[in-house]
Amino acid sequence: MDLREELPGDTATVRDIHLRAFGDHGLVVADLVDTLRNTITSDDGLSLVAEDAGSVVGHVMFTRSLLDAPRRLVEVQVLSPLAVAPEHQKRGVGTALVRAGLKILAERAAPLVFLEGDQGYYSRFGFMPGGGQGFRKPSLRIPDAAFQVLALPGHQPWMTGTLVYAEPFWRHDAVGLRDHGANEGPLLP
Structure with a gap:
């Protein structure tokens, strides 16, 4: 398996992976990725793919x-989303992608990485619930255990406060659990 930065020619394949990996919520996630991709620069943000x-x-x-x-706004990173093609899941692809991304962000001196996700999965990378670390989630719809943070070497103790998601997360309604009706259940991309 090879890991590398996403290239323009990967867009359709990356979209397909998110559509298939997220099932009923795949369209929301794939559209979010398409929007977020435009916010990434060579110095800020990261989009990685795994090739097999x-x-x-x-x-x-x-x-x-x-x-x-309290002192000032701090630029942080949000890990979202992570997807592996269903036929390649449970083979370490997601783990390799997350570890590679965190290594690059640490080298860039990013102070913190936040996410919404499964504590059982992300704890292996050092993520911990944010509430117990002095952080407040950006929405009450995010379950406490799902709101997680990882402090990187660039973090300083005064860097606590409220996470403010970038605008595309709100535009695509991809924040926390949303009650879509009794028959549909929650949405957590």
């Missing part, structure tokens, strides 16, 4: 958001 035998089989995205800290 020359085919893209996984994708992770880290994008800029803000932490409303």
Whole structure:
């Protein structure tokens, strides 16, 4: 398996991976990725893919958001989304993508990485619930255990406060659990 930055020619394959990996919520996630991709610069944010035998089989995205800290706003990263093609899941693809992305962000001196996700999965990377670390989630719809943070070497103790998601997360209604009706259940991309 090879890991590399996403290239313009990967867009359709990355979209397909998110559509298939997220099932009923795939369209929201794929549209979010398409919008977030335009916010990534060479110095800020990251979009990585995993290739197996020359085919893209996984994708992770880290994008800029803000932490409303007492001293000042702090630029932080949000890991969202992570997807692996269903036929390649449970083979370490997602783990490799997350580890590679976190290594690059640490080298860039990003102070914090936030996410909404499964504590059982993301704890292996050092993510911990944000509420117990002095952080406030950007929406009450985010379950406490799902709101997680990882402090990187660039973090300083005064960097606490409220996470402020970048605008595309709100535009695509991709924040927390949303009650779509009794028959549909919640949405957590």
